Amino acid sequence: MGNLNWQEPWLRWAVVLGVGFPLLVMILGEIIQRLKRQKNPIASTLQTVKNLVLPSFAVMVFVRDVFKFEPQGNLVKVLQTLFWICVINALLSLINALLFEQAEEESWRGRMPKLLVDLCRVISILVGGAIVLSQVWGADLAGLATALGVTSIVIGLALQDPLGSVLTGIMLLFERPFGMGDWLKIGEFEGQVIDMNWRAVRLLTEDRQVYIVPHQLLGKEVICNYTAPDSIHYGNIKIGFSYDNPPNVVRQVLFNTALSVPGILADPKPDCQTISYDDFVITYKVEFFVKDFLQLELAQNEFMTRIWYAARRNNLTLYHYKYECAVESNASQTDITTSKLSQGFSSIPALIPVTRDQSSLDELTKGTRLQHFGTGETAIEQGTRVFSMYIIISGEAVMTVGNDGSAELEVVTLSRGDFFGVMALFSREPSPVSVRAVMDLEVMAIDSDKVNEMIERQPRLSREIAQVIEMRRHAIDVAQRTSHKEKLLNQNQDVVDEVRSHLS
Numbered sequence: 001m002g003n004l005n006w007q008e009p010w011l012r013w014a015v016v017l018g019v020g021f022p023l024l025v026m027i028l029g030e031i032i033q034r035l036k037r038q039k040n041p042i043a044s045t046l047q048t049v050k051n052l053v054l055p056s057f058a059v060m061v062f063v064r065d066v067f068k069f070e071p072q073g074n075l076v077k078v079l080q081t082l083f084w085i086c087v088i089n090a091l092l093s094l095i096n097a098l099l100f101e102q103a104e105e106e107s108w109r110g111r112m113p114k115l116l117v118d119l120c121r122v123i124s125i126l127v128g129g130a131i132v133l134s135q136v137w138g139a140d141l142a143g144l145a146t147a148l149g150v151t152s153i154v155i156g157l158a159l160q161d162p163l164g165s166v167l168t169g170i171m172l173l174f175e176r177p178f179g180m181g182d183w184l185k186i187g188e189f190e191g192q193v194i195d196m197n198w199r200a201v202r203l204l205t206e207d208r209q210v211y212i213v214p215h216q217l218l219g220k221e222v223i224c225n226y227t228a229p230d231s232i233h234y235g236n237i238k239i240g241f242s243y244d245n246p247p248n249v250v251r252q253v254l255f256n257t258a259l260s261v262p263g264i265l266a267d268p269k270p271d272c273q274t275i276s277y278d279d280f281v282i283t284y285k286v287e288f289f290v291k292d293f294l295q296l297e298l299a300q301n302e303f304m305t306r307i308w309y310a311a312r313r314n315n316l317t318l319y320h321y322k323y324e325c326a327v328e329s330n331a332s333q334t335d336i337t338t339s340k341l342s343q344g345f346s347s348i349p350a351l352i353p354v355t356r357d358q359s360s361l362d363e364l365t366k367g368t369r370l371q372h373f374g375t376g377e378t379a380i381e382q383g384t385r386v387f388s389m390y391i392i393i394s395g396e397a398v399m400t401v402g403n404d405g406s407a408e409l410e411v412v413t414l415s416r417g418d419f420f421g422v423m424a425l426f427s428r429e430p431s432p433v434s435v436r437a438v439m440d441l442e443v444m445a446i447d448s449d450k451v452n453e454m455i456e457r458q459p460r461l462s463r464e465i466a467q468v469i470e471m472r473r474h475a476i477d478v479a480q481r482t483s484h485k486e487k488l489l490n491q492n493q494d495v496v497d498e499v500r501s502h503l504s
Helices: 009-037 042-066 074-101 114-137 141-158 160-175 247-260 295-313 330-346 349-355 358-365 422-427 448-457 460-503
Strands: 183-186 189-196 200-204 210-214 223-225 233-241 271-277 282-290 368-373 378-380 388-403 406-414 434-447
Touching: 009 042, 042 074, 074 114, 183 200, 189 210, 233 295, 247 271, 247 282, 247 295, 282 295, 295 368, 368 388, 378 388, 388 422, 388 448, 388 460, 406 434, 406 460, 422 460, 434 448, 448 460
Parallel strands: none
Antiparallel strands: 183 189, 183 223, 189 200, 200 210, 233 282, 271 282, 368 434, 378 434, 388 406, 388 434
16 A cells, blocks of 8 residues: 555546545435435436446546556547537436426427427437537548538438428427317318327317328418317307298397207307398398307207297297298198197196087187297296296106206106196296206197186186195105205215225
8 A cells, every 4th residue: 555656647536436436426316316206307317417427437537547548549439429428418408307397388498399309409419429529539520511411402302392291390389379189170171189290180070080181281271270269169050030020039039049058158148130131031140159169060950959949939930041931821730739739638637528618628729829849948947937837748848946056856757748837827936946858848838817717617627736736846845855865965975085084
């Protein structure tokens, strides 16, 4: 030991590396673990320094300064090249961690496409590698740059279309005019974006077909994004009614029907306009909004279905938009209505004796209307006033009651011969229940005056109605009590689950 000359550079380097390298590795390891627990992206950069930069630096110094290899020898140059490549990699990792790893989604850093980031990384590595070749190996960069320039021109001309598509894709990915899940119309193609990459966009159409649209085509077409700036989408329907129907009445029926359609928004509310007086028809336009583009076709279909029932209930005559429709003769329509009303009255046991007399039956049909409700339509809304008693001729309905703002509770199912609306009609208060058609419903709507006249003719009907009202009120109480018990049980179960989670 006494013969060692501490002034020798190789000895100092040997001691520094033998002691400092392990110590520095241990310190970096602790720092990396702490940063990982904090989910700090710089941890990956320090990991690169620990695993690549420090070992390559230590090997290079040992070979060059401790073992005294020739500094201009190939082995030293290879180790120097390896070291500087590791340094470049660490610097790029640090830049990526500082700029992009924790970037906000709406910032320019968050909007930077990953493909462009990777491309810039590759270019930086190539430039750094060229500088290392020049400084370590003494390579002539001017000749290399000239050769690369000529080669780039040749390749660019040969791959003009593919490169143009790639560059367009990079610009689209950076600008982000649309995102995953958006509904687009690109030229003749229309569908939902299910995939985006550097070459093309994949669209899924409504009929489950997949179109692959190259970015080169995207750059030449006008793109209509149905989902931007928000998901609310506009729709409109044109429909014609007879000149005999007052426009204000038609517009009110159209408005109410649109509001009743599931999917059509109440805010912004629908708008109904009288747009033209044509040869055989007055044309109206209904404008509305749906929450999502996918709901548009469903809402249009449901509206066009329900408007037929609404027109029948309000004695409006629907016409084709361009062509005059054939209309049933009044005599034929009256005969059909009278026959159905007779069947409806005959379905009530208390009125069977009355219906045997034709003059009495004719009297009953006055003030009685035949109405239709499509599947899903509401015949009576809870909380509204009722001025008629309804008797089901065909179809099926369900009676429900609201439960403190929660989901509606089913009270009873109604079918042919059942009647509804009597609880609100006789109490002269808003209806305590809702009645909704679960299949196409055909009913007789009997005005309150006519109902009183029927009771005077047949007092037994009053007792039958009173029994039905009492049964319905009891059914409402049972449904509400059952729902209340289920709610308490669910609350108790939630408390038990919470206690168990704390104990565990």
